[in-house]
Structures are given as C-alpha cells and as structure tokens.
Amino acid sequence: MTAQPRLLEIRQNVLKRNDLVARELREQFRRAGVYAVSLVSSPGSGKTMFLERTLAELRPSLRVAALVGDLATENDARRLARSGAPVRQIVTGTVCHLEADMVMKALADWDLANLDLLFVENVGNLVCPTSYDLGENARVVLMSVTEGEDKPLKYPGIFHAADLAVITKMDLADAVGFDLEAAAANIAAVNPPLAVLPLSAKTGQGMSPWLERLRTRVPEKTCPNQERA
Amino acid sequence: MHELSIASCIVDLAREEAESRGVHVLAVHLRLGPLAGVVREALVGSYEMAAAGTPLAQSRLVIEDAPIVVFCAPCNARRTVLSPQSLRCPECGTPAPQVLEGAELEVTALEIDP
Numbered sequence: 001m002t003a004q005p006r007l008l009e010i011r012q013n014v015l016k017r018n019d020l021v022a023r024e025l026r027e028q029f030r031r032a033g034v035y036a037v038s039l040v041s042s043p044g045s046g047k048t049m050f051l052e053r054t055l056a057e058l059r060p061s062l063r064v065a066a067l068v069g070d071l072a073t074e075n076d077a078r079r080l081a082r083s084g085a086p087v088r089q090i091v092t093g094t095v096c097h098l099e100a101d102m103v104m105k106a107l108a109d110w111d112l113a114n115l116d117l118l119f120v121e122n123v124g125n126l127v128c129p130t131s132y133d134l135g136e137n138a139r140v141v142l143m144s145v146t147e148g149e150d151k152p153l154k155y156p157g158i159f160h161a162a163d164l165a166v167i168t169k170m171d172l173a174d175a176v177g178f179d180l181e182a183a184a185a186n187i188a189a190v191n192p193p194l195a196v197l198p199l200s201a202k203t204g205q206g207m208s209p210w211l212e213r214l215r216t217r218v219p220e221k222t223c224p225n226q227e228r229a
Numbered sequence: 230m231h232e233l234s235i236a237s238c239i240v241d242l243a244r245e246e247a248e249s250r251g252v253h254v255l256a257v258h259l260r261l262g263p264l265a266g267v268v269r270e271a272l273v274g275s276y277e278m279a280a281a282g283t284p285l286a287q288s289r290l291v292i293e294d295a296p297i298v299v300f301c302a303p304c305n306a307r308r309t310v311l312s313p314q315s316l317r318c319p320e321c322g323t324p325a326p327q328v329l330e331g332a333e334l335e336v337t338a339l340e341i342d343p
Contacts, residue, residue, distance in 0.1 A: 009337065127266055157266035
C-alpha cells in the first residue's frame with residue numbers, strides 16, 4: 001500500500017510579483033502627484049484616436065504623457081506624438097497585455113513630478129489585461145458602437161475590473177443601429193455601479209464630461225519638500 | 230492567450246515553494262474565479278508546457294472553481310451569483326455593486342510526496 005500524498009497549504013496569489021511592482025508604481029504616482037489612467041479595449045475600438053484627442057484637449061492646461069502598448073509596431077506612438085505630449089511605445093512582442101514591470105521600465109528615465117496625468121494604453125485585448133494591475137488610479141474600458149451591444153456580456157471580467165466604461169464612435173451609432181440603452185443595460189448587468197460615457201473622438205461629441213472628469217481627479221501638486229512623511 | 234505566462238507564474242511559484250521546503254510536487258491546487266480573466270482550458274494546456282523541463286514536469290494542475298460572491302445590501306447577506314453576466318442578488322434581484330469574491334487566481338496548496 002502506498003502512502004497518501006500530503007497536502008501543503010500555501011495560499012499565494014499567482015500574480016503576486018506583478019502586484020508588488022504595481023503597488024510600487026502606485027506609490028510613485030502618489031508621491032509625484034500624477035493621476036494614472038489605463039485604457040483597455042479590443043483592437044480597433046478607437047483607443048488611439050480617443051487618446052489622441054484627449055491629449056490634444058488637455059495639453060494646454062495639464063502636463064500629460066502616454067505609454068502605449070503594442071504587439072509589434074510603433075505606429076500608435078507616432079500618431080500620439082503629434083499632440084506634442086511625451087509618448088513612449090512599449091512593444092510587447094508576443095505578450096498580449098502589459099505587465100507592471102513593463103510600465104516600470106518604460107518610466108525609468110521619466111521625471112514623474114513633471115507630469116499631471118499619465119495614460120497607459122494597453123494592447124488591444126479584452127481578456128488578458130484583466131488580472132494585471134498596472135498601478136493605475138483608474139482603468140477605463142472602451143467599446144465602440146460597431147462592436148455590438150453585447151460586448152460586456154462576452155467579456156464580463158474586464159468590464160467588472162474597470163472604473164469607467166467609454167462607448168466610442170457614437171457618430172456611427174445611427175449608421176450601425178447601435179442601441180445605447182441595451183449596451184448600458186449590459187454594462188450594468190456585469191458591473192452595476194460602473195459609469196458609462198458615450199462619445200465620439202472624431203466629432204468631439206460627449207468628450208467634455210470625460211475631460212472634466214480627468215481634470216477634477218488630477219491631484220493638487222504639493223511642494224515635494226513639504227510632503228508629509 | 231496570456232495563459233502560458235500565467236502558467237509559468239504558477240510553475241515558478243510552486244517550484245520556489247517546493248525547493249525551499251525540499252519537497253517533490255505531485256500536483257498544484259489552484260483556485261480560479263470567473264472574474265480572473267483566465268480561460269480554464271487554455272490554462273490546463275499551458276501548464277503542461279510551462280512545467281516541461283522543470284522539476285514539476287510530471288505534476289498536475291488541479292483547478293477549483295471559485296464562485297462569485299456578492300454582498301446584497303437589501304438582504305444584508307452574502308449571496309452566490311450564478312453568472313458573471315448578471316451580478317444581481319439571486320434572492321431579491323437587486324443589482325449587487327459589491328463583489329466579495331470571484332476574481333481569485335491563487336495557488337492554494339501543493340500536493341507533495343508523503
């Protein structure tokens with residue numbers, strides 16, 4: 001007779017390393033007085049266009065910057081750099097999501113104290129980024145009207161993990177017969193308190209509440225020397 | 230497909246733990262919630278790949294599905310929700326903004342040689 005295997009309890013979060021780096025990032029953002037926002041969506045939902053417009057609108061009054069994750073190209077960073085804001089691409093290669101240490105490395109030579117707002121655009125993917133904390137203050141999930149109203153039901157995990165939902169390409173809503181009420185109901189089904197902002201980065205319709213939201217969340221800068229311990 | 234990188238994290242974690250305790254791992258027990266964003270089948274397939282060539286090569290991944298548990302304010306009770314597509318109290322139907330469990334992605338135990 002063979003002995004029964006023993007069970008050794010350990011209880012450890014699989015992504016604890018990522019979580020530790022994310023915690024450190026969050027602390028860096030806090031100390032530097034930067035509000036960090038990450039953007040997640042499926043490919044082609046209009047993240048880059050949305051960010052392009054956001055950077056351009058905020059730049060006169062706030063110091064904004066962006067990190068952009070992409071599997072292979074640097075096209076997005078080039079597009080975003082036209083806004084004049086500092087932009088850096090994180091080419092992830094085969095990795096389908098950003099991880100906290102990629103963000104940490106990309107920020108290594110940036111002086112965060114010179115920024116008010118940092119955007120982190122994730123790789124286009126609604127599954128993989130779900131469980132990776134990037135140290136951001138808020139995670140925004142985007143879906144475009146062309147993707148259909150049931151996107152939240154198909155990807156409940158990411159909608160659940162988001163702090164705000166943005167519905168993009170509203171200028172095309174009528175053309176594709178998009179039902180905003182149904183989409184909002186689906187979002188509410190997977191994440192009841194989640195705020196929803198429908199907008200169009202192309203026409204600018206609906207951008208104001210989003211920009212206002214960001215402006216009110218940027219922390220007041222304190223003199224670093226007077227920061228309380 | 231990030232399951233391979235998750236699987237690698239699981240193998241690394243179990244391996245470190247096993248080495249520090251000087252034990253041989255037969256199986257790794259994982260608790261997985263529906264809100265973790267991990268596809269179970271893909272993870273099982275990836276585990277074998279991630280474990281290949283390591284001391285865990287012959288080990289199994291045992292996945293325990295964690296339920297989604299919410300707090301329902303009107304009922305003043307913890308409730309298990311049946312689907313991530315509908316986060317509402319199964320008793321009274323109220324949408325439940327407060328999710329207590331369901332995003333777990335944790336190694337709970339190692340099955341080791343006696």
